[in-house]
Amino acid sequence: MAPIGKIYSYPNNPRTFKILIAAEYNNLEVEVAEFEFGKDNKDPKFLENFHHEKVPAFESADGDLHINECGAIAYYVSSCSEKTQLLGKDQKETAKVLSYILFAENEIIPHANTWINPILGITQYNKAAHNQSTEGLKKSLKVLENILLKKTYLVGERVTLADISVATALYLPFKLVLDAKFREGYKNLTRWYKTVVNQPAFKKVLGEVILVDVAHEYTPPKKDxxxxxxxxxxxxxxxxxxxxxxxxxxxxxxxxKPAPKPKSKLDSLPPSKLNLEEWKRFYSNNNTRPDAINWFWEHYDPEGYSIWRVDYKYNSELKKVFMSSNLIGGFFNRLERARKYAFGSLVVLGEDNKNEIAGYFVIRGQEIPEEVTDAADFESYEFKKVDHADPKERSCFEDYIAWDGHLDGKTFADGKIFK
Ligand SMILES: N[C@@H](CCC(=O)N[C@@H](CS)C(=O)NCC(=O)O)C(=O)O
Structure with a gap:
């Protein structure tokens, strides 16, 4: 079936989930465009069609419709099938569905973002704002809790765009902060959430949904x-x-207030014969095999540096290859402070809907420094130190920086170098 249009967004955006789930319910295909958030949404060509830089944005297959606002896009996708049940059975139910789309947009997402974004390192923490947002979210959840005391779904007797909008708005809160203890006070809401996210159309887009046991909390970076x-x-x-x-x-x-930039502990390590800047230049300007690899081992200093195998912890959640690749790009952006002290290669192995992220980092010193651990998504990756003298490890490391052929017996799909 030909796609009805194209979505521009970044991977794992809950606002986009809403649209994709609506498409699943209607058996419609919506293409997810290859898109680099932060760059492509600022492109004048993009802005010729869309009101602003925000995503998701949607373009219909005939090129006649360009819209922002995930609620409007999901509404359009829901209405694209004559047989749709997502908008309720009559005008009154449609109005109710709309009210929940707006409730999610106005009464859930802003509070949830203020609570969660500092935890993810996206915005700065402010205690007054945090307290306001947790109280605001609790108030909105109580409204839902009371409604769901007597109802299985929010509007009518089956899943509608109301459930999709509210559940996707609660995807990150349930994943990160609405923990087991919190959920005791919201039993109806939790029952409803588990029911909807386990519907096949939800599962197809979200995968297995996990509810957090103990809430993640904001921890101020030491540097602040x-x-x-x-x-x-x-x-x-x-x-x-x-x-x-x-x-x-x-x-x-x-x-x-931003704190003064601390001097890195790594600057006081004894000098090393491996000049990382020189290595990065050599690697960029020469054939990796055999020239750069030979150069690396000739200059490698196992006392001044360490090599780490890196594996993404949530490979089963990865979808399109380009989305996984964007995830790596995001991680590298947040490693800016480590650029002087580390070199890395992370690759995507496999294919769409069955891929994994793995690679290697060379890091100054023998521990993982705070320049790396401070990155918001560090916890999503497992770092294991490897023995550079072990021939197997050496050869695997070489494969991962050369990107040729199969890595760990799997097909190379894409990769990025941190340099
Ligand atoms: N009301 C919009 C909000 C969209 C929005 O805030 N998108 C964020 C990412 S989730 C964004 O694109 N931010 C980039 C920017 O503000 O320039 C919607 O529901 O679609």
Whole structure:
């Protein structure tokens, strides 16, 4: 079946999930375009068609319709099938469905983003805003909890775009912060959520959905808290919790100030014969086999550097190859502080809907430094130190930086170099 249109977005965007799930229910195909978020959405050509840089954006197959706003796109996709049940059985139900689309947009997503984005390292943490958003979200969830006391689905007797919109808005909250303890107070909502995300159309887009056991919390990066200041604040916070309650904004303003860039501990390591900048230049300008590889082993200094095997922890959730590749790109962007101290190659192996991310990093020192561990998505990757003297490890490392043929017996699909 020919796609009814194309979506521009980034991988695993819950706003896009909403559209893709609606398409699944209607047995329609929507193409997910190859798209580099941050670059392609700023391209003047993109902006000729769309109102602004925000994604998801949708273009119909006949090129006649260009729209932003995930709710509108999902509504259009839902209405593209005459037999659709996603919009309710009559105008009154359609109005109810619309009210939940807007409820998700206005009463769930903004609170959820303020709560979660600092945890993901996307925005800065602000305690007053955090408290407001957790309270705001709880209020909205209580509304749903009461509605779902007597209902299986939000509108009518079957899944509609109302359920899809609200469930996808709650995808990240349930995955990251609405933990087992929290869910005890929201039993109807949790039952409903589990019911809908286990429907085949949801599963096809979301895969196996996991609800978090213990909530992730924002932990301030060490670099944001110069030691002296932290100590002083800890003492004054201990002394007067009351004062803190009365003046959260002042405290938070202080917390939000960017701290001076700390000098890296790695700068005080003994000098090394491996000059990483030189290696990166040599690797870029010469054939990898045999020239760059020979150069590397001739200059490698196992005391000043370490080699790490890196595997993505959630390979089973990966979908299109280009999406996996974008994930690697995002991780590399967030490793900016490590650029001076690390070189890496991460590749996508396999094919669409069956691929994995793996690779190697060469890192200054013998531990994984904070320049790497501070990256918001570091926890999504497993880093294992390897013995550079082991011939098997050596050869595998070489394969992963040469990108030729099969790696670990799997087909190379795409790759990115951190340099
Ligand atoms: N109301 C819009 C919001 C879209 C939105 O905020 N998209 C974010 C990513 S999830 C974005 O594109 N941000 C980029 C920017 O603000 O320039 C919708 O529901 O589609």
């Amino acid at each position: 808290k110069p030691k002296k200041e932290t100590k002083a604040r800890e003492v004054s916070e201990e002394k007067s919790d009351k004062k803190k309650e009365e003046a959260p904004d002042d405290l938070e303003e202080e917390e939000a």
